Amino acid sequence: MKQDILGKLEELGYRVTPQRAMIVAAINHSDDHISAEEIYAQVRAKYPHVNISTVYRTLETLKEIGLVTETDMGEGRVRYHPAGKGHHHHLVCQECGATIDLDETVLSNLKDALRREYGFLADLRHLAIFGHCVKCKQ
Amino acid sequence: MKQDILGKLEELGYRVTPQRAMIVAAINHSDDHISAEEIYAQVRAKYPHVNISTVYRTLETLKEIGLVTETDMGEGRVRYHPAGKGHHHHLVCQECGATIDLDETVLSNLKDALRREYGFLADLRHLAIFGHCVKCKQ
DNA sequence: GCGGTTAATGCAAGTATTTGCAAATGCTAA
DNA sequence: TTAGCATTTGCAAATACTTGCATTAACCGC
Incomplete structure (x- = not known):
């Protein structure tokens, strides 16, 4: 299988909620580096109820586990990238x-x-x- | 060559305002790395009228000229250090x-x-x- | 010194992100 | 299947910093 972020989350005892699934999907489908706001917009299109703080908290979790990397490219906002897609x-x-x-x-x-x-x-x-x-x- | 930040500012055509002088003094007198909020508190003690945005704008200017360095040590706030004091x-x-x-x-x-x-x-x-x-x- | 110009400041509102807390919900065990 | 409980979420407020704009005040030439 590919870099299965959701599987890894589950394996580590984190709950795989629909919010998390959609946030992870947004990160995976972005070839580029994606910002929290962009993830939020994408997820909200399918599931208008999500909150931006859930996006940030999920990104924080994924960073801690080492599944995504965070980079400040000096734009005044930070960008995320799946760690599995190459460093x-x-x-x-x-x-x-x-x-x-x-x-x-x-x-x-x-x-x-x-x-x-x-x-x-x-x-x-x-x-x-x-x-x-x-x-x-x- | 001494690290005369104010002199350098003047030399480059920047105006030496009392706010800038006090901000620079705060940075110079801090042996440690100092945060914007700490600079603000120090300056405000002598000159209650200053605004925090002046502090940030002065720091931005000093960074551009290369007189101070900025470092994110992962505390959720950035710290400043006079570039002349050694890298x-x-x-x-x-x-x-x-x-x-x-x-x-x-x-x-x-x-x-x-x-x-x-x-x-x-x-x-x-x-x-x-x-x-x-x-x-x- | 004195005014003119233009950079710098203060203020208030905006942006990106974080956090506390109560309510909702996924997962476990029965 | 369902109750129990911890994790996760939504919400709202807080934090760190940035920005637009009108006003103020350095510094230049007179």
């Missing part, structure tokens, strides 16, 4: 807003160094690194 | 909340790699890296 990172230009996708491996040296030198297991699964792109560095 | 980073344990200070050099390899491979000039001056510390990794 990557983003370079975000603070000048022009351009984003460059980065392979996970770019940070593996850092991760190893932190584990080796500090015994620290860094969660570097979906990072946004700010700075200036080729065009914008003066 | 460092933090490892933050998501389990127990412990923070480990990190020297700037730990990230210099990464910074070089990003510049070499992507032409991207990363602003890695005060980062918080989340994960699990020695005691908390299962």
